[in-house]
Amino acid sequence: MTNKVLFLPGDGIGPDIIAQTERVLRRADESFSLGLEFDEAKVGGAAIDATGVPLPDDTMAKAREADGILLGAVGGPKWDALDMAVRPEKGLLGLRSGLGLFGNLRPAFLYPQLAEASSLKPEVVSGLDILIVRELTGGIYFGEPRGIQTREDGEREGFNTYRYSESEIRRIGRVAFESARQRNKKVCSIDKANVLEVTVLWREVMEELAKDYPDVELSHMYVDNAAMQLVRAPKQFDVIVTGNMFGDILSDEAAMLTGSIGMLPSAALNESKQGMYEPCHGSAPDIAGQDLANPLATILSGAMMLRYSLGYEQAADAIEKAVSDVLDQGLRTPDIHFEGTRKVGTNEMGEAVLAALDKRL
Amino acid sequence: MTNKVLFLPGDGIGPDIIAQTERVLRRADESFSLGLEFDEAKVGGAAIDATGVPLPDDTMAKAREADGILLGAVGGPKWDALDMAVRPEKGLLGLRSGLGLFGNLRPAFLYPQLAEASSLKPEVVSGLDILIVRELTGGIYFGEPRGIQTREDGEREGFNTYRYSESEIRRIGRVAFESARQRNKKVCSIDKANVLEVTVLWREVMEELAKDYPDVELSHMYVDNAAMQLVRAPKQFDVIVTGNMFGDILSDEAAMLTGSIGMLPSAALNESKQGMYEPCHGSAPDIAGQDLANPLATILSGAMMLRYSLGYEQAADAIEKAVSDVLDQGLRTPDIHFEGTRKVGTNEMGEAVLAALDKRL
Numbered sequence: 001m002t003n004k005v006l007f008l009p010g011d012g013i014g015p016d017i018i019a020q021t022e023r024v025l026r027r028a029d030e031s032f033s034l035g036l037e038f039d040e041a042k043v044g045g046a047a048i049d050a051t052g053v054p055l056p057d058d059t060m061a062k063a064r065e066a067d068g069i070l071l072g073a074v075g076g077p078k079w080d081a082l083d084m085a086v087r088p089e090k091g092l093l094g095l096r097s098g099l100g101l102f103g104n105l106r107p108a109f110l111y112p113q114l115a116e117a118s119s120l121k122p123e124v125v126s127g128l129d130i131l132i133v134r135e136l137t138g139g140i141y142f143g144e145p146r147g148i149q150t151r152e153d154g155e156r157e158g159f160n161t162y163r164y165s166e167s168e169i170r171r172i173g174r175v176a177f178e179s180a181r182q183r184n185k186k187v188c189s190i191d192k193a194n195v196l197e198v199t200v201l202w203r204e205v206m207e208e209l210a211k212d213y214p215d216v217e218l219s220h221m222y223v224d225n226a227a228m229q230l231v232r233a234p235k236q237f238d239v240i241v242t243g244n245m246f247g248d249i250l251s252d253e254a255a256m257l258t259g260s261i262g263m264l265p266s267a268a269l270n271e272s273k274q275g276m277y278e279p280c281h282g283s284a285p286d287i288a289g290q291d292l293a294n295p296l297a298t299i300l301s302g303a304m305m306l307r308y309s310l311g312y313e314q315a316a317d318a319i320e321k322a323v324s325d326v327l328d329q330g331l332r333t334p335d336i337h338f339e340g341t342r343k344v345g346t347n348e349m350g351e352a353v354l355a356a357l358d359k360r361l
Numbered sequence: 362m363t364n365k366v367l368f369l370p371g372d373g374i375g376p377d378i379i380a381q382t383e384r385v386l387r388r389a390d391e392s393f394s395l396g397l398e399f400d401e402a403k404v405g406g407a408a409i410d411a412t413g414v415p416l417p418d419d420t421m422a423k424a425r426e427a428d429g430i431l432l433g434a435v436g437g438p439k440w441d442a443l444d445m446a447v448r449p450e451k452g453l454l455g456l457r458s459g460l461g462l463f464g465n466l467r468p469a470f471l472y473p474q475l476a477e478a479s480s481l482k483p484e485v486v487s488g489l490d491i492l493i494v495r496e497l498t499g500g501i502y503f504g505e506p507r508g509i510q511t512r513e514d515g516e517r518e519g520f521n522t523y524r525y526s527e528s529e530i531r532r533i534g535r536v537a538f539e540s541a542r543q544r545n546k547k548v549c550s551i552d553k554a555n556v557l558e559v560t561v562l563w564r565e566v567m568e569e570l571a572k573d574y575p576d577v578e579l580s581h582m583y584v585d586n587a588a589m590q591l592v593r594a595p596k597q598f599d600v601i602v603t604g605n606m607f608g609d610i611l612s613d614e615a616a617m618l619t620g621s622i623g624m625l626p627s628a629a630l631n632e633s634k635q636g637m638y639e640p641c642h643g644s645a646p647d648i649a650g651q652d653l654a655n656p657l658a659t660i661l662s663g664a665m666m667l668r669y670s671l672g673y674e675q676a677a678d679a680i681e682k683a684v685s686d687v688l689d690q691g692l693r694t695p696d697i698h699f700e701g702t703r704k705v706g707t708n709e710m711g712e713a714v715l716a717a718l719d720k721r722l
């Protein structure tokens with residue numbers, strides 16, 4: 001049985017959006033008789049405030065037990081002055097590495113109802129549907145050695161190490177090729193192989209791997225060019241695969257192309273399909289607790305969790321359709337609101353999804 | 362006297378666009394009696410083909426002598442299979458580090474005549490005027506140790522080192538703060554200080570430096586958020602300052618926001634104002650030698666060179682106005698062509714700028 005769901009509300013708007021998602025998942029649990037077991041724990045700034053560390057042992061233990069983890073968001077200016085080792089973000093990094101969640105799926109799609117929200121011309125983005133596969137437990141965010149040291153000449157210098165091994169590259173490559181098989185059969189691998197040796201190896205391994213997937217077309221692009229092409233003609237991409245840091249930058253850029261980052265879910269999976277799910281947007285501490293946050297990306301993350309980690313395809317579908325229904329009804333949180341639609345708060349949006357879900361059954 | 366100009370046509374469309382720029386600079390030289398001395402040398406793939414290395418000693422010697430260097434572009438698939446040490450791009454990196462060209466100025470502005478060319482909505486980009494100040498001789502592109510090695514367990518791994526010292530950060534910071542003083546007095550420093558120690562030091566040094574520029578407003582942004590904000594609301598930025606790799610990615614993204622990267626010049630300066638100037642676009646080998654390339658970014662780079670390294674403000678102004686004149690005339694190379702304008706080739710565009718320059722005198 002794979003039925004354990006762990007909520008990690010975290011910081012900022014995290015609790016606001018997790019509360020709505022919990023309601024939706026509990027309703028789906030009842031309606032589809034899934035027999036889910038729910039639990040909750042602290043992570044990030046909330047955990048620092050309560051225990052002094054961003055990822056308490058108790059949270060890590062619950063996370064190991066869970067089949068699917070639903071995270072709100074972590075971080076905020078309140079904890080910015082803290083030492084790197086105890087920053088809220090370390091909680092997230094610790095969960096990813098502790099559970100081996102190396103495969104980050106970041107879809108960037110545009111709901112037709114929200115095409116207006118994009119800062120790009122409609123013809124450039126309408127129908128956009130990219131999947132960015134980002135390596136999540138290696139690369140420069142985890143590489144050693146790292147730190148700030150005083151050199152012999154008395155000057156301080158900071159340093160980090162960008163490192164990938166063949167097996168790390170191969171396993172994320174497989175995620176990309178296999179995802180592409182279920183989509184448009186195109187993988188674009190992003191590197192900086194004209195300058196960085198670590199990405200020369202990356203490109204080499206991707207080329208090797210491509211031989212196992214003759215039905216998938218592999219291309220390569222330098223990261224600076226990719227940042228441009230996403231602006232110029234984003235629909236040229238199907239699946240993009242890249243390392244941790246480049247993936248961080250490009251997946252956020254791609255998400256923003258849609259103009260509605262408050263809509264985008266994400267998944268981080270390990271080899272046994274255990275996964276952590278979270279919205280792409282951040283903790284937005286400036287609007288926390290004010291009934292202003294958009295809960296839809298988190299609700300859609302919950303649906304992704306039901307599909308990928310728990311295996312409840314039907315319930316996942318129902319939730320996704322319910323979200324599309326509320327958009328059809330013209331309901332919009334402030335981040336996606338424009339003229340001619342009705343502005344609603346976090347709570348009302350959650351309730352509307354519940355009602356739409358009930359109607360779908 | 363600072364009058365020595367060195368042309369480095371390089372690869373792909375490099376020779377096409379340098380040829381037109383040389384004509385314009387020679388005309389400006391005559392018309393304004395500047396007494397410029399012109400020379401030419403090989404770099405990149407062209408140098409590899411002729412001598413086996415991307416930066417021959419003769420080229421480096423001429424570059425040291427020059428006051429201003431005008432580069433076309435380097436690189437192309439022809440040399441992609443070569444070892445990293447002798448790739449065309451190494452020629453460029455060698456010039457930058459050999460001459461200490463640490464300060465890269467990458468303006469991203471939108472000519473009103475070309476607003477249509479952007480993939481963004483006109484209201485999002487019209488009036489865009491950002492200056493990205495990118496550190497160019499440090500960071501991960503130059504950091505040691507680097508390479509691909511076989512570990513004890515038999516697996517290969519690639520590694521690079523992201524490294525900055527306080528003095529490197531301080532000197533690029535000064536370029537940014539001083540540029541901001543002549544613009545809208547806002548500097549946004551981009552880092553990933555929530556994860557990378559090297560950028561924790563970066564942020565710290567920028568904060569210290571800000572005390573010397575009380576008239577300039579300093580803000581900080583994470584690189585992934587910056588990649589988003591450039592898409593969402595690019596006009597929020599005045600001067601952006603960042604390291605080599607982040608600057609590579611963000612300056613290309615910012616350039617593409619304009620939709621007319623064929624228009625954007627760039628400068629790389631050292632502390633004695635010696636500079637290398639080049640268009641932001643690449644070597645576009647697919648259209649090389651076909652009279653299809655847009656020479657305007659290179660011509661504008663020539664104007665920047667007259668202004669920043671040679672001190673001929675009046676001649677620089679005249680060239681820039683001549684470029685605006687040809688846009689007013691409706692002339693467009695294929696990359697910036699749209700309905701209602703007249704498509705012209707590289708050569709005709711160069712001639713039109715010469716004619717406009719003559720008229721301006």
Ligand SMILES: [Mg+2]
Binds near residue numbers: 249252585
């Ligand atoms: Mg990010």
Ligand SMILES: [Mg+2]
Binds near residue numbers: 224225609610613
């Ligand atoms: Mg670049």
